[in-house]
Amino acid sequence: MKSILVSFGFFFCLNAFAQETPRSYVAHKTSEEITIDGKAEEASWKEAKWTTDFIDIEGEKVPKYKTNVKMLWDDQYFHMYAKIVEPHIWATLKQRDTVIFYNNDFEVFIDPDGDTQKYMEFEVNALNTVWDLMLLETYREGGPAIDHWDINGIKSAVNIEGTLNDASDKDQYWEVEIAMPWDALIEASKNGEIPQNDFWRVNFSRVNWDYDLKDGHYSRKKGENGQYLPEYNWVWSPQGVINMHEPEHWGYVFFSDKKPSESIQFEIAKDEHIRWKMYELYRAQKDYYSKHKKWADRVEQLQKQPISVLNTKIHPKIELHTSGYNMIVESPFSEKKYLIKEDGEFLELKN
Structure with a gap:
C-alpha cells in the first residue's frame, strides 16, 4: 500500500494544519x-x-x-x-x-x-x-x-x-x-x-x-x-x-474479495484528494462565518493563492442560498462534479 504525503496551502481558518494522507x-x-x-x-x-x-x-x-x-x-x-x-x-x-x-x-x-x-x-x-x-x-x-x-x-x-x-x-x-x-x-x-x-x-x-x-x-x-x-x-x-x-x-x-494469502495493492483515488481539499475549504468557511457572521461567496476569500490538488489546479465555486451554500468543483482527473454543503455533506452530482 502506498503512503503519500500531501501538503496543502495556508487557509484562513483557526484549525488549519498540514493534512496528512489518511492511512x-x-x-x-x-x-x-x-x-x-x-x-x-x-x-x-x-x-x-x-x-x-x-x-x-x-x-x-x-x-x-x-x-x-x-x-x-x-x-x-x-x-x-x-x-x-x-x-x-x-x-x-x-x-x-x-x-x-x-x-x-x-x-x-x-x-x-x-x-x-x-x-x-x-x-x-x-x-x-x-x-x-x-x-x-x-x-x-x-x-x-x-x-x-x-x-x-x-x-x-x-x-x-x-x-x-x-x-x-x-x-x-x-x-x-x-x-x-x-x-x-x-x-x-x-x-x-x-x-x-x-x-x-x-x-x-x-x-x-x-x-x-x-x-x-x-x-x-x-x-x-x-x-x-x-x-x-x-x-x-x-x-x-x-x-x-x-x-x-x-x-x-x-x-x-481475494484471500488473505494474496497480495493486493490499494491506492487512494485521485478524486479523494479533491474531497480532502473540499473539506479544508468547508472548515475554512465555518471559521469565516464565525468571524464575519456570513458565508464567503468566493473561494478567494478562503484561500488567496490558486487551489491545486496533486499539482493540478481545481476551480471550486460557491453558490449561496437562503439556508447556506453549495461549493461545487469539477475533477480534472475524472470530470466528475462534486458538491459540499454547509452541513459538510459531500455528494457526487449526477449528470
Whole structure:
C-alpha cells in the first residue's frame, strides 16, 4: 500500500494544519468460520496483516503503549481484531450504552459513504461492555448521538493476558475481537451494499487514562485541582486535531474479495484528494462565518493563492442560498462534479 504525503496551502481558518494522507488497509475476504473469542487464532487471522502502529490523535507523538488492528470480512460480517498493550488492565463500567471511554477503551468509527453524515461509533472496555451509537451529523453540526441505535447481531469478545483489576501484577495486553453484521452496517450506506472491491472510511481509537489506586481499586487520576487528568487518544489514522468526529480524516479500508494469502495493492483515488481539499475549504468557511457572521461567496476569500490538488489546479465555486451554500468543483482527473454543503455533506452530482 502506498503512503503519500500531501501538503496543502495556508487557509484562513483557526484549525488549519498540514493534512496528512489518511492511512489505508486491505481487508481480505475469508471463507473460514471465525469464532469470536477474543483470540483470533484462525488461519485467516494469522495470514491477515497488522495495521501500522497507532499514533497520537494529533499525529507525530508516539503513544506510550502499542496498539494494532487486523481486519477481515465475509458475507455476513466485518471482522476486526485489536491487540492493546497495557501493563495495568482495568475496567469498571458494566452497563451497555454507558459512556465507555470513562474507562480505558477501544473504539471503532465507520462512515460508509465518506460524507460525514450518518456514521457509526462503537466502544468496548476490558469487561466487554459496549456502547454503539449512530450520528446523523457530526457534533460540529449539532448532530446528536442516537444511543438507542444498536448494531443488531454484533458479536464481541475480550481476552486478557494478565489479570483484570488486579494491581499486584504486571499485565501484558488485552485483545478485542469484533464481528459487525453487514445487515446493520449498510443502514448507513446510500447504496445499501456490502463494499466488495470498494472502500469505506474507517478509523480506530484507543482512549487511555492515567490511573489512581485506592484500596486496590483503579480509577481515573485527578490533578491537584480535583479535576480528572486529560485522557490520551491514540488512533490508527491521525486526525490532526483532538476530535474523532471529523470523519474526513479517517482511514480507508478496501474490502478485497481475494484471500488473505494474496497480495493486493490499494491506492487512494485521485478524486479523494479533491474531497480532502473540499473539506479544508468547508472548515475554512465555518471559521469565516464565525468571524464575519456570513458565508464567503468566493473561494478567494478562503484561500488567496490558486487551489491545486496533486499539482493540478481545481476551480471550486460557491453558490449561496437562503439556508447556506453549495461549493461545487469539477475533477480534472475524472470530470466528475462534486458538491459540499454547509452541513459538510459531500455528494457526487449526477449528470
